Amino acid sequence: MAEGKNLYETVIVTSAKLGEEGSAALVERFKNLIAEHGTVQNVDDWGKRRFAYPIEKQTEGYYTLISFESGPEFTAELDRRYQITDGIMRTLIVKRDPRHLAKPQQRAQKSEEAGIDVEAIAAEAVEETAE
Incomplete structure (x- = not known):
């Protein structure tokens, strides 16, 4: 692992209204952003899933997990961009423990x-x- 870099995972839930192609384009956009500031290790598309409860009056969304390595300052910028992007319903960024x-x-x-x-x-x- 490079000096000053940490391992992270992010889950992105995109709106089902975007469709599969629109969701893939949005995920690709964020994957490229992450690649500019670090290294993308893995992208796992979980597909369309039903929510446990309605979110913004929707009951389904597309889930994607991205594993990446970057500096700790980038996660704040990534979260900010998630919040201002239309079509993103929920996100989660987690620091992975290298011991596990x-x-x-x-x-x-x-x-x-x-x-x-x-x-x-x-x-x-x-x-x-x-x-």
């Missing part, structure tokens, strides 16, 4: 060192659910 980002391979290696056979435990769980 260990790769699965590293976790498996640590399990092997501790004498735990993860594959055998998983196989037993599958067999038990099949019965």
